[in-house]
Each structure stands twice: as structure tokens, then as C-alpha cells.
Amino acid sequence: xxxxxxxxxxxxxxxxxxxxxxxxxxxxxxxxxxxxxxxxxxxxxxxxxxxxxxxxxxxxxxxxxxxxxxxxxxxxxxxxxxxxxxxxxxxxxxxxxxxxxxxxxxxxxxxxxxxxxxxxxxxxxxxxxxxxxxxxxxxxxxxxxxxxxxxxxxxxxxxxxxxxxxxxxxxxxxxxxxxxxxxxxxxxxxxxxxxxxxxxxxxxxxxxxxxxxxxxxxxxxxxxxxxxxxxxxxxxxxxxxxxxxxxxxxxxxxxxxxxxxxxxxxxxxxxxxxxxxxxxxxxxxxxxxx
Amino acid sequence: xxxxxxxxxxxxxxxxxxxxxxxxxxxxxxxxxxxxxxxxxxxxxxxxxxxxxxxxxxxxxxxxxxxxxxxxxxxxxxxxxxxxxxxxxxxxxxxxxxxxxxxxxxxxxxxxxxxxxxxxxxxxxxxxxxxxxxxxxxxxxxxxxxxxxxxxxxxxxxxxxxxxxxxxxxxxxxxxxxxxxxxxxxxxxxxxxxxxxxxxxxxxxxxxxxxxxxxxxxxxxxxxxxxxxxxxxxxxxxxxxxxxxxxxxxxxxxxxxxxxxxxxxxxxxxxxxxxxxxxxxxxxxxxxxxxxxxxxxxxxxxxxxxxxxxxxxxxxxxxxxx
Numbered sequence: 157x158x159x160x161x162x163x164x165x166x167x168x169x170x171x172x173x174x175x176x177x178x179x180x181x182x183x184x185x186x187x188x189x190x191x192x193x194x195x196x197x198x199x200x201x202x203x204x205x206x207x208x209x210x211x212x213x214x215x216x217x218x219x220x221x222x223x224x225x226x227x228x229x230x231x232x233x234x235x236x237x238x239x240x241x242x243x244x245x246x247x248x249x250x251x252x253x254x255x256x257x258x259x260x261x262x263x264x265x266x267x268x269x270x271x272x273x274x275x276x277x278x279x280x281x282x283x284x285x286x287x288x289x290x291x292x293x294x295x296x297x298x299x300x301x302x303x304x305x306x307x308x309x310x311x312x313x314x315x316x317x318x319x320x321x322x323x324x325x326x327x328x329x330x331x332x333x334x335x336x337x338x339x340x341x342x343x344x345x346x347x348x349x350x351x352x353x354x355x356x357x358x359x360x361x362x363x364x365x366x367x368x369x370x371x372x373x374x375x376x377x378x379x380x381x382x383x384x385x386x387x388x389x390x391x392x393x394x395x396x397x398x399x400x401x402x403x404x405x406x407x408x409x410x411x412x413x414x415x416x417x418x419x420x421x422x423x424x425x426x427x428x429x430x431x432x433x434x435x436x437x438x439x440x441x442x443x444x445x446x
Numbered sequence: 447x448x449x450x451x452x453x454x455x456x457x458x459x460x461x462x463x464x465x466x467x468x469x470x471x472x473x474x475x476x477x478x479x480x481x482x483x484x485x486x487x488x489x490x491x492x493x494x495x496x497x498x499x500x501x502x503x504x505x506x507x508x509x510x511x512x513x514x515x516x517x518x519x520x521x522x523x524x525x526x527x528x529x530x531x532x533x534x535x536x537x538x539x540x541x542x543x544x545x546x547x548x549x550x551x552x553x554x555x556x557x558x559x560x561x562x563x564x565x566x567x568x569x570x571x572x573x574x575x576x577x578x579x580x581x582x583x584x585x586x587x588x589x590x591x592x593x594x595x596x597x598x599x600x601x602x603x604x605x606x607x608x609x610x611x612x613x614x615x616x617x618x619x620x621x622x623x624x625x626x627x628x629x630x631x632x633x634x635x636x637x638x639x640x641x642x643x644x645x646x647x648x649x650x651x652x653x654x655x656x657x658x659x660x661x662x663x664x665x666x667x668x669x670x671x672x673x674x675x676x677x678x679x680x681x682x683x684x685x686x687x688x689x690x691x692x693x694x695x696x697x698x699x700x701x702x703x704x705x706x707x708x709x710x711x712x713x714x715x716x717x718x719x720x721x722x723x724x725x726x727x728x729x730x731x732x733x734x735x736x737x738x739x740x741x742x743x744x745x746x747x748x749x750x751x752x753x754x755x756x757x758x759x760x761x762x763x764x765x766x767x768x
Contacts, residue, residue, distance in 0.1 A: 194556040246744040252500055255556050256696065256743050259502065263689060263736030267729035275728070374729075378685070382567060385560055421575045427568045434561050435551045 165294035166415045167408055172300040174407020175307035176362050180380055181387035181399040182311055183358030186318070189394030190331040190351040193243075193254040199381025200262035201356050203269060205231050205363035206372040213280045213367075220280065220364045221302070228360035235356030239349040262377070269374035279371040299368035310361045314354070315396050327351055331394070379423075383410075386430035389438070450620035450703055458613055465605050474601035480714045481608045482669060486687065487694025487706030488615040489662035494692065495700035496622045497655040498635030499554065503562030504663055504691045506544065506569050509682030511537040511664025513573065515671040516585045521578055526596035530668050537664020538657045545656035549649050554638075563688070570683035584678025587671060596672050604673055611665050612707070618658060619703050631655050632701070663691070686732070693735045697742050699749030708750050713738070 180202060187195045195201075208227050212218040218226070238261070246257040287298040318324040329337040330347045338344050387406050391398025406426060413425040461477075468474050486508070494500050511533040518529035548561050573579045591597045598604050622628035633641035634648045642648055671677050681687075690713075698709020716738070717731045724730055742749060748756045 194560070242740065242744070246740065248747055251555055252559075253743050253747065255500065255559055256692075257740050259689075259692075260736045260739035260743065263739070264733050267732040267736065270729035271727055271733070382564060389560075418575075421571065424568055424571050424575075427564045427571070430564045431547075431561055431568070434553060434557055434564075435547060438551075438553075438557065 161293045162415070163412075164292060165296070166411045168291065168294050168296055169300070170408035170411030171404055172296065172304040172407070173411065174404040175304045175311075176366055176403075177380075177383055177387055177407050178400045178403025179307040179310055179358050179362045179365070181384045181391070181403050182314055182396060183355035183362075184384045185388045185391070185394055185396065185399045186314070186327075186358070187352055187355040188388060190327055191239075191254075191348055193247075193251055194258070194385070195352070195355065196255055196258035196381070197238075197262040197265065198258075198355075198359070198384055199377030199379070200265035201231070201234070201377070202359040202363060202380050203372065203374065203377035204234075204265055205356075205360045206367055206370075206376065207269060207273060208360075209363050209367045210278055210280060210372055213282075219282065220367050221306075224361060224364045227364055228357045231360030231363075232353040232357040234353075236349045236353035238356075239352035240345070243352070244345060244348065262381075266374050266377065273374060275374060277371045277373040280367055282368050285368065297369050303365035303369060306365045307362065310358065310365075311396075311400055314358060317354070318396070323347075323350060382430065383426055386426055386433070389430060389433050447620065447624045450623065453703070454613060454616045454620065457616070458609075461605075461609050465602055465609075471601060474605065476714065476718065478601050478605050478608060478673075480711050481605065481612050482666065482673075483690060483694055483714055484707045484710035485608060485611050485615060485662060485666045485669075486691035487698060487710045488612065488619060489659050489666065490691035491695040491700060491702075491706045492615075492619065492622060492662070493652075493655045493659035495695055495702070495705070496619075496628065496631050496635065497652055497659075499652060499656070500559045500692070501562040501656075501659075501688070502559040502692070503564070503566030503688055504659075505683050505685070505687040506562065506566040507537040507541050507660035507663035508667040508670075508687045508691075509566070509569055509573070509677075509679075510540045510660075511667030512671045512677045512682045513579055513585075513667075514664070515668035516587060516677050517578055519587065520585060525594070526672065527594075530596065530665070533668035534661050534664045537667065538661035541656045541660020541663075542653060544660075545653045549652045549656075566683050566688065570679045573679035573683060579679065582679060584676060584681075587675035589675065597675075604669075607672075608669055611662065611669065615662050616703065616707075618662075623703060627651070627654060635701075689732070689735060693739050695749075697738055697749055699751030702749070702751040705749050705751035712750060 180198070184195060184198050187193065205227055208230060209220050209223055212223045212226065213220060242261070243254055243257055247254050284298050288295040289298055289301055318327055326337070326342050326347050327350070329340065329342060330344055334344055337347070383406060387399055387402040390406065391400070391402035406429070409425055409429065410423070413423070417425070464477065465474070468477065486504070490501065490504055514533040514536045515526070515529045518524040518532050519526055524532070544562065544565050548558055553561055574582050579585065589597065591599050593603070622631060630641065630646045630651045631654070633644070633646055634651050638648050667682070694709040694713055695706045696709070697712060698707065699705030713735060716734055720730055720734060746753065746756050
């Protein structure tokens with residue numbers, strides 16, 4: 157069982173999925189780091205983005221990779237609006253309220269999708285669907301390699317935005333000290349909404365990279381949301397490097413877990429990691445702050 | 447306390463009268479399912495409303511009760527009444543286990559919500575994977591009508607059963623409102639550090655609340671199995687039950703005696719109305735539940751039962767604003 161020829165492709169597959177997980181988790185950790193809230197609708201939003209990609213491909217014939225700017229922009233707009241119109245007004249200063257509101261939003265999104273698209277699992281066909289690339293003993297689907305590279309590039313872009321741009325400086329200022337940032341003339345509500353928008357924009361990119369190799373159904377977000385939470389907690393809440401490493405790690409754990417324990421039981425590993433980290437090391441594996 | 451007890455007595459009489467008067471199966475079914483939803487909301491309210499610990503995974507306790515009820519009968523040959531006791535006890539034990547772990551390590555707020563959800567997911571995957579739960583296919587209970595078998599020919603029998611649970615939950619809730627334990631629990635909810643400073647042990651207090659809450663969820667799970675004679679991992683541990691429990695309590699009013707009952711009744715009326723308007727559209731109920739959750743948290747954080755207080759405060763707030 158422990159042969160290189162079996163382990164290597166599994167690890168490689170895990171890394172490609174893990175890169176997309178990392179992108180999803182980066183969006184979540186950005187929102188958490190700035191707004192100090194947990195966006196429970198993250199998975200459902202990803203599902204919406206995936207349906208967006210699906211519709212663009214099946215109705216308008218736009219290739220998922222070309223659809224990237226459209227979906228990213230649409231998700232950004234959705235995130236900006238959600239934060240400004242609903243989430244900001246519902247908090248009443250309590251984090252639990254935001255958790256409840258985002259839970260409510262995720263329920264609405266998932267079940268609207270169920271009404272419009274039925275519970276069927278859908279996937280798209282592209283010219284490169286069956287193309288594989290040989291890397292050593294492994295044959296990896298081309299779409300997965302693109303997802304790996306694309307997710308890493310998008311992550312790098314996000315980290316660059318937060319570290320180097322004017323907006324990024326404002327985001328970091330608000331995350332560190334809200335009142336102080338406000339006194340320096342930063343429009344805090346705008347930065348909040350921008351952060352939420354960018355967080356969801358990550359999902360738009362993730363959806364474009366996922367769909368050529370994955371499928372979509374109304375429940376697909378539920379799986380991702382717990383995985384993303386696990387990664388974010390594992391990497392330390394609000395830490396970008398942690399989310400990136402955590403994503404890759406979880407991707408590999410899931411892939412190896414599936415190899416040794418079978419598909420359904422393999423998932424348990426992720427949840428056990430999640431519970432274990434929450435209980436014993438809530439600051440995350442790489443996080444220093446308590 | 448006397449007022450609460452009198453209210454509960456009136457509720458029992460009204461429910462008895464309603465059940466005797468009703469003859470149509472549709473309406474009896476409606477009453478039964480409303481009481482069932484009320485029990486879920488009441489159970490959630492004990493921990494979420496009075497203890498301030500928001501669980502997203504109450505299905506864990508529901509499913510434990512449901513599977514205990516089914517497995518004890520099918521694999522153990524237990525009498526359903528004895529199985530019911532086991533179901534409630536096991537659910538409470540699982541509640542204490544999850545509570546002991548998460549409260550011991552100081553999980554609260556969003557983290558507690560997430561960890562309960564993760565526990566429910568682990569249970570769901572286990573139920574799919576292990577043998578004695580019947581895996582993904584689920585378990586089917588054979589039809590054996592009779593009071594001794596906890597299967598009633600008429601919905602009225604089931605209404606007595608679930609009505610009994612609801613009244614028990616009302617009594618426990620009234621006790622939470624007026625007892626020392628309840629006072630400690632509410633103190634922990636409002637300010638844990640302050641509560642600790644005056645000598646309350648937050649850990650034991652929250653543990654008591656989650657045990658009670660889980661026990662009633664277990665009873666609801668056992669009831670579900672007896673009525674529908676079927677359980678599978680998705681029904682037992684899926685998000686639907688957790689959401690129904692939470693939304694019912696929040697819409698009705700957290701931390702109140704009648705809120706969960708009120709919330710469950712409103713939700714069920716809404717669900718029935720939409721079913722009549724739009725037909726059987728899968729998911730439409732959940733859309734309404736989710737939208738209502740968002741709207742209530744936005745505009746009526748005290749729920750329907752706290753409508754009066756909210757309106758008064760909004761009025762005062764407008765007058766005092768800046």
C-alpha cells in the first residue's frame with residue numbers, strides 16, 4: 157500500500173485541491189481578520205459562484221477561465237452589498253448575531269439553488285476535461301494543475317493587495333484598531349464592505365478554477381465551509397500564510413485519508429483535526445497570538 | 447412561578463380540548479408537527495436562550511436519540527418505552543460529553559457554534575460508515591400498532607406523547623426562569639467573568655444546561671422514529687433539524703418561556719401556507735426559515751415574544767438618539 161507510485165499521485169492530487177481550499181480559506185480569513193466575524197455563508201457563496209460559472213458556460217458558452225473576471229467582479233459586488241445592506245445592520249454589536257445572519261443567508265442561498273437547479277449534481281464539459289499531464293508516476297488532470305497554479309497566483313495577488321496597496325493599508329489599520337482608523341479619516345464601513353467583497357471575490361476565482369474538474373450541487377458549499385473553517389483555525393485566525401499552508405495540508409490529509417480509509421470515512425479526519433485544533437490549540441498551528 | 451405554572455395548566459387544557467375537538471387528520475397532523483417543532487426549539491432555547499451558548503449542531507443530540515430508539519428495538523429487541531429512556535439518557539450523555547470538552551477548553555460564541563456543527567458532521571459520517579445504523583440506507587421500524595409498542599393508530603396518541611414532552615420542557619423552562627440554577631445560568635450568559643467573580647462555576651452551570659437541552663433533543667429524536675418509523679444519517683444528523691431548532695427559538699424569542707412554542711407555531715403556519723400557495727417545492731420552507739432568521743436578527747432581536755419590549759426600546763431609542 158505504501159508504494160511511492162500510489163502515494164505520490166495522491167499527495168499531488170491533494171496539493172491541487174488544497175490550493176483551491178487555500179484560496180477559499182484566504183477569503184474567509186480576510187473577512188475574519190478585518191471584521192472579526194465568521195462568515196458562515198462562505199460555502200453557500202462559493203456554491204452560488206460555481207452556479208454562475210456553470211450558467212456562463214452552458215448558456216453563453218463562456219469558458220470557465222475566461223469567465224474569471226466576470227465572476228470575480230460579480231462576487232465582489234455581492235459581498236460588498238451583503239455587508240453594507242444586511243450584515244452591518246444586523247450585528248447590533250454582537251458577533252453571535254452576525255453568525256446567525258450569515259447562517260440565515262446560507263440557508264436562503266442553498267435552498268434557492270435547490271429550487272432553481274434541483275438537487276442534481278452538474279458538471280461542465282470542456283475541450284480539456286479529459287486532458288491529463290504526466291508528472292513522474294502520476295497522471296494529473298490539466299484542469300487540476302491550472303487550479304493549483306491559478307489558486308496560488310490569486311492567493312499571491314490577495315496577499316500583495318493587503319500588504320502593498322493603499323486599500324490594503326486601510327484594511328490592516330481597521331483590522332488592528334477600528335477607532336484609530338476612523339480618526340485617521342478611514343471610512344470604516346467602506347473598508348468593511350471592501351474586505352467582505354474581496355473575501356467573496358476569492359470565491360469567484362476559486363469557482364472558476366474548481367468547476368472544470370469538479371461538480372456543483374446545492375449542497376456543495378457545506379463541505380467546503382467546514383474545510384475552510386478548519387484551514388482558517390489551523391492556520392491561525394486572520395493569518396494569510398497560515399491559511400495558505402493549512403489549505404495545502406488539509407488537501408493532502410483529505411486525499412491520503414480517502415486513500416487509506418475510503419471516501420466517506422476519510423472526511424472524518426478533517427473534522428477531527430478541526431475539533432482537536434479548536435479545543436487544544438485555538439490560536440492555530442502557526443499562529444502566535446492567543 | 448405561579449403565573450408560569452398557571453399558564454402551563456391553561457396550555458394543557460387548551461391542547462386537550464383542541465385535540466378532542468379536532469377530527470381531521472390533516473389538522474391533527476399539523477398540531478402534532480407544531481408540537482414537535484416546538485420541542486426542538488424549546489430544547490435549543492435551554493442552552494442557547496438561557497445559557498447564551500449558540501449551538502449549530504443540535505442535530506447531534508436529536509440523531510443520537512433517534513438512533514438509540516431505533517437500534518435498541520431492532521438490534522436489541524428492547525421495548526420502545528425502555529428504548530425511549532435509553533434515547534433520552536444517551537442524548538444527554540452525548541450532550542455532557544460535547545459540553546465537557548468544549549466548555550472545559552473555554553470555547554464560546556462562534557467557536558462553540560462551529561465545534562457543535564463539526565461534532566454533528568462527524569456523527570453523520572460515522573452513521574453512514576458503521577454497520578449497526580444501516581449505513582446510508584437507514585433503519586426501518588416494523589409497524590406494530592399498540593400503546594405498549596409506542597405506536598398509535600391515531601395521531602391523537604402521538605399528540606399526547608409529544609404534548610407530554612412539550613409540557614415537561616415548559617416546566618423545565620419555567621424552572622430555569624425561577625430557580626437558583628437558572629439564575630446562575632443567565633448570569634453566565636450575560637457576563638461570564640462577573641458570574642465567576644460572585645462564585646458561580648460557569649463550567650458546571652453550562653454543563654447542566656447542555657445536558658438538559660440534549661435530553662429533550664433526544665426525546666424529539668425518539669419521537670420522530672416512532673412516528674415515521676424510519677431514520678437515516680441525513681435526517682438524524684443533517685442541518686435541517688439543527689436549523690429548525692435554532693430558528694424556532696430565535697424567531698419566537700430566546701430566553702423566554704413561550705417564545706419557542708410561539709416561534710414553532712408561526713414557522714409551521716408559514717410553511718403550511720406556502721405549501722398551499724406554491725405546492726410541494728423542495729427547499730421553499732428552508733428559504734422562509736433562513737429569510738425569517740435574517741429579518742428577526744436584524745429587526746427583532748428579542749423575537750416575537752419580545753415584540754413589545756423591542757418596539758418600546760426602538761421608540762425610546764429614536765427619542766434619545768444623539
